[in-house]
Amino acid sequence: METRRKFLKYAGVSLLGLAAAPVSRAAASYIPHESHTKSRAEALTGSRWAMVIDTRKLTRESDFKPLIEACHSVHNVPDIEPPLDIKWIWTDKKEHVFPGKHNEFQAEKIEHKPYLLLCNHCHNPPCVRVCPTQATFKRESDGIVVMDMHRCIGCRYCMAACPYGARSFNFMDPSPHIKELNREYPERMRGVVEKCNFCVERLAEGKMPACVEASDGALIFGDLDDPYSEVRKVLRKEYTIRRKPGLGTEPNVYYII
Amino acid sequence: MLETALKGSPRYWGWLVLLLIIMGIGGAAWYVQLDQGLQVTGLNRDVSWGFYIAQLTYMVGVAAAAVMLVLPYYFHHYKAFKKMIILAEFQAIGAIIICIGSIVVDLGQPQRMLNVLLYPTPNSVLFWDMVVLNGYLFLNLIIGWVTLQSQRNNMLPPKWVKPLIYLSIVWAVSIHTVTAFLYAGLPGRHLWLTAIMAPRFLASAFCAGPAILLLVAFILEKLTDFRVGEEAKKAVAKIVTYAMCINVFFFLCEIFTGFYSQIPGHMHPMMFLFGFEHGNYVAVLMWIATFLAFLSLALLIPPKLRENHKILPWALAALVVATYIDKGIGLLVGGFTPNVFEGFTFYAPTMPEILITAAVYASGIFAITILYKVALTVQKETS
Numbered sequence: 051m052e053t054r055r056k057f058l059k060y061a062g063v064s065l066l067g068l069a070a071a072p073v074s075r076a077a078a079s080y081i082p083h084e085s086h087t088k089s090r091a092e093a094l095t096g097s098r099w100a101m102v103i104d105t106r107k108l109t110r111e112s113d114f115k116p117l118i119e120a121c122h123s124v125h126n127v128p129d130i131e132p133p134l135d136i137k138w139i140w141t142d143k144k145e146h147v148f149p150g151k152h153n154e155f156q157a158e159k160i161e162h163k164p165y166l167l168l169c170n171h172c173h174n175p176p177c178v179r180v181c182p183t184q185a186t187f188k189r190e191s192d193g194i195v196v197m198d199m200h201r202c203i204g205c206r207y208c209m210a211a212c213p214y215g216a217r218s219f220n221f222m223d224p225s226p227h228i229k230e231l232n233r234e235y236p237e238r239m240r241g242v243v244e245k246c247n248f249c250v251e252r253l254a255e256g257k258m259p260a261c262v263e264a265s266d267g268a269l270i271f272g273d274l275d276d277p278y279s280e281v282r283k284v285l286r287k288e289y290t291i292r293r294k295p296g297l298g299t300e301p302n303v304y305y306i307i
Numbered sequence: 308m309l310e311t312a313l314k315g316s317p318r319y320w321g322w323l324v325l326l327l328i329i330m331g332i333g334g335a336a337w338y339v340q341l342d343q344g345l346q347v348t349g350l351n352r353d354v355s356w357g358f359y360i361a362q363l364t365y366m367v368g369v370a371a372a373a374v375m376l377v378l379p380y381y382f383h384h385y386k387a388f389k390k391m392i393i394l395a396e397f398q399a400i401g402a403i404i405i406c407i408g409s410i411v412v413d414l415g416q417p418q419r420m421l422n423v424l425l426y427p428t429p430n431s432v433l434f435w436d437m438v439v440l441n442g443y444l445f446l447n448l449i450i451g452w453v454t455l456q457s458q459r460n461n462m463l464p465p466k467w468v469k470p471l472i473y474l475s476i477v478w479a480v481s482i483h484t485v486t487a488f489l490y491a492g493l494p495g496r497h498l499w500l501t502a503i504m505a506p507r508f509l510a511s512a513f514c515a516g517p518a519i520l521l522l523v524a525f526i527l528e529k530l531t532d533f534r535v536g537e538e539a540k541k542a543v544a545k546i547v548t549y550a551m552c553i554n555v556f557f558f559l560c561e562i563f564t565g566f567y568s569q570i571p572g573h574m575h576p577m578m579f580l581f582g583f584e585h586g587n588y589v590a591v592l593m594w595i596a597t598f599l600a601f602l603s604l605a606l607l608i609p610p611k612l613r614e615n616h617k618i619l620p621w622a623l624a625a626l627v628v629a630t631y632i633d634k635g636i637g638l639l640v641g642g643f644t645p646n647v648f649e650g651f652t653f654y655a656p657t658m659p660e661i662l663i664t665a666a667v668y669a670s671g672i673f674a675i676t677i678l679y680k681v682a683l684t685v686q687k688e689t690s
Contacts, residue, residue: 133353134351135352146650179431184426184428203414205433215353215647294495298494
């Protein structure tokens, strides 16, 4: 009788121990994702990253190609036929990029040329608001809207919520469609949403976003909260517009027309 | 009490086997979808929700039939609904099963579904939809089962069910409101960005849900010796008529706001829906829905026609098809077309999508069949 009681006692204690491990792990996973990590000394830091696109310098397809390739090759973005395609950064006609700003009497060279699109990394992002698992979240440190690919359940609520069409869904396994795999950056699996991440992985290494680096000065990247940053200087000097500002999402991507 | 579902006619068993076969075929299609991804559906980058979410939208309404009967019966002691009420509660259970099933098959990574519980996110309407749908499922299951059990034992239902019944009335309103908020709260989706989205959901629910219930009652009266009573049928038909009038009125309010203001964003989705821009099969369906909606009103509003049992089922069927096209397919496809680039992307459900949806429906109907069998057996035993 005595040994049995003892056995039960030990069994209970060890079961508790077994239970405690996953509980603490679960608790750790509940902490906002970024608190798990410490940034490196060389990392570029800012509290509200933004981009200015000088559309005057980007007119022909050949101007856009290196930027798009730089991004898509770094991030293992697959090459899939529309309408199931994955896009992080791409181009479209003016009336599609800026609906409501259509002007048939506008100068030809402004009205009829492609414009660059990417995630706006909104200050007030609707995709973050609707995500039921916090798989999409805005980093408190620098305002970049990023995704946890392992948490996404693929409900695509964020795609319905994004008024900029910045999000793509992996309708199939993307790996056969990746031309050359970059082993430095993860692939995705079928059934999750993805989008531009403002190159968080490059900023952490002290590098500018891939598209900015490849743009030959047409894209300017910097911290809006720093009055002396390159973006603030440009914004002070040039007239810029943003996509669908009336929706209150506060895009952090600006266009010089 | 469940054992009563194990004894039935060959027709009953045949029906259950048929449903199981449909579930099997759809289940195989779902396996293919899980393996190959949602590329097997007609969904795409621009129309990212489609046939599956359309079923959620419509069936949420069908679940509401219960409240239209529970409210008069318990609040106003309207005794004519006594026999029908259990049918309404059990119909709600099947409808909610279809709703939840439709969400699950729509997910890209359904095995991670419990992340919604692991990381509860109160700012997401989808989180609340999960809460209210599951809540309504359990409320109806408990209320229906306990009241039926008491009836079988020739006793009054226990006192603790009463507060649950009152709660279920409020809860029924919440499932529509929250599901409508899934759509209404999104910036840049012009068709959905309307304050009367939730009222429209309620109006269409309160006509379509009781209409389906009444049709089911007609079928049950044909197949079994169960009778819901003439007065109950009359009353439900009246509820359906009033709710459909309000539903059509709300729709016309949307048309007015869009076309009188002439704001392109408000007009384009409706122009698409009725075939004036990029017309396709959706426009054909929407015109059929318009015709059937007015036909059903023409047959429902005059009391002479409404009380004619030869005409009433047809009027109800017309109403069900009309509301299904409008709230299911029209609301979803119109919400995504034109897309956020003011462009047009085609969407139509594919065969796997239809088969999987059929299986989801079959599982809901399977549950309803078993619950109805229990309910009808108990009613027979006690009458």
